Amino acid sequence: MNNELLEKYNRPVPRYTSYPPANFFTESFTEANYREALTASNDWEPQNISLYFHIPFCRKMCFFCGCNSFPMKNDETVKRYMEAVKKEVEMVKQHLVPGRKVSQIHYGGGTPNAIPVHYLEELNQLLFDSFSFIENPEIAIECNPAHLDEESVRRLKGAGFRRFSIGIQDFDIEVLKAVNRDPSQLPVDELIQLLKDGDEPVDVNLDFIYGLPNQTVDSFISAIERAIAMKPDRLVTFSYAHVPWVKKSQKRLEVIGLPSNEDKIAMFDRASELLIDSGYHAIGLDHFALANDELTIAHKERSLHRNFQGYCTRRTTGQVYAFGVSGISQLEQVYAQNSKSINDYMQQVEKGHLPIAKGYQLNDNERIVREVVTEVMCNRHVRWDDMAERCRVSEDAVRSAVAYEETKLTELQTDGLIHFDNEKVNVTEAGNMFIRNVAATFDPLMGGDNESKFSKPV
Structure with missing residues (x-):
């Protein structure tokens, strides 16, 4: 990746965990609207x-966290x-008809454990x-290894968790000190075996962040x-997303100093090459999975999907019903989205209210754009006839919805x-680093002041 391309494409774009992105949600969407949508x-x-x-509690606040x-x-x-x-x-649950099956449970945070x-x-x-549940549902939890010991691992497995995302971030003690994070309580290889x-x-997933101080x-x-x-x-x-205008604690990292964009590119490129040479398959933007993993199989079949919890397969895909402070339901x-204030969240629920702070009703065109953007982000590929069939409209209607411009693609x-x-x-492989930019090409909402609300790809 040369410096010219880096300079050209390293501009703020959405992460596209949803479409439209969460900054388009509006407070005019109310609890009553959500109850109607649930039914x-x-x-x-x-x-x-x-x-x-969403389990929002942390025993120690990491400076990088957004x-x-x-x-x-x-x-x-x-x-x-x-x-x-x-x-x-x-x-x-009162609004959901009996018989619908749960395919995925995900605990995020904060630090659920x-x-x-x-x-x-x-x-x-x-x-x-x-x-009721499908056969072999995905029941996942994000964990800080600093709080995992033999007893907690035994009990979490006994509680039904079958996927553990372990937030290593880095093994280097100096890096962890700089971001105010404790190292794993157990040696990580022993933790995986346990x-x-x-x-x-x-x-077991191991999560790392590149672009941190030191x-x-x-x-x-x-x-x-x-x-x-x-x-x-x-x-x-994961690429560290530096958004100090959203999370003021990130300003502390500027004092220590952050790696250059060129170094971040090199971290990603060399890590990707190393992982692929070691038998892992690149999934979407930042995931790597073994050959027999469901994500790898889904990626090869171009049936990969994505939601706020991350990449998933069509088998485990479901409409997302979110609980807890700031949780976002994706119907x-x-x-x-629930209230971001923990006190307001608890007070509203205790009074018998669903604690909705804001939301968004998608129109027909936005649902088409969401399908195209998701296909790009997950499967690095779009066929216009497939999109037309999936959205039950003509190919011309799909192109119109995404404001198709051949000059941009050229x-x-x-x-x-x-x-x-x-x-x-x-x-392309070279384009994967800037896949968010490719997706943004099909986003009619991009441009103008909207760009300032997002992080850069690198």
């Missing part, structure tokens, strides 16, 4: 249910919060008692080499980021 969602596709739980999280001060607040989450589940494990055991049991032991199959290209590659030797099922290399025609092709013809668009 209507029973007739929308997909019929499967995905459940997301998530909605809160310091865990006392158990009374945690207890009150988890009771509110369970009550919210009961309120939402920062709280006493019995809260997670109790919530999962409520879900198992309240819903998770894998037993009769029930468990998948990282160099060589030090980051050393971390990836060390991780590869442990053979996790998936390995994720087929509606997005709805420029991307000239720069080596895509190949295209009248039938399809394929993202």
Whole structure:
């Protein structure tokens, strides 16, 4: 990736975990709108249910984090919060018809495993008692390895969790100190073995961030080499998103100093090459999975999907019903976000209200654009006849919805980021680094002041 292309394409663009992005949500969308959407969602596709739980508490606040999280001060607040989450589940369930099956459960944060494990055991049991499930659902939790020991691992597995995303971020103690994060409590290779032991199959993801203070290209590659030797099922290399206008704590990292864009490119390029040479397959923008992984198979079949929880397969794809502070539900025609204030969230639920702060109703064209953007981000490929069939409209209607401009695609092709013809668009290997830019080409909402609200790809 030469400096000219880096300069040209390293501009703010959405991450496209949703379309339209969350900054387009509006406060005119109310609790009443959400209740109507919940009932209507029973007739929308997909019929499967995905459940997301936001556990916002952290024992220690990492300076790089852009998530909605809160310091865990006392158990009374945690207890009150988890009771509110369970009550919210009961309120939402009243709107869902019996028989719809749960295909995915995901706990994110914050740090889900920062709280006493019995809260997670109790919530999962409520879900198992309240819903039907598909065969082999994905039940996943994000974990900070600083809070995992033999007892908590045993109990989390006993609670039904079958995928663990372990936030390593980096093995280098100086990097972790710079971002205010504690290292793994157990040696990571021993932790993976502990998770894998037993009769029930468990998948392990190791998550890393590149672009942090005190990282160099060589030090980051050393971390990836060390991780590869442990053979996790998936390995994720997230680009650090520097948005200090959103998260003021990130300003502290500027004082220490951040790697250059050129070094970040080198970290990604060399890590990608190393992972692929070691038998991992590149999935979407930043995931790498072993050959027998569901994501790898789905990617080869061009049936990969994506939501706020990350990449998933069509088998586990469901409409997302989110619970907890700031949780975003992703229904087929509606997005709805809970209050970002933990006190307001608990008070609203305790009063019997669904704590909706804002949301968005997609129109027909936006649903077409969402399909195209998701296909680009997941499968690096768009066939216009496939999009027309999937959206049940003509190819011309698809092109019109995405404001198709051949001149823009020609420029991307000239720069080596895509190949295209009248039938399809394929993202190249070189274009994968800037796949968000490619997706933005099909986004009529991009441009003007909107760009300032997003992070840069690198």
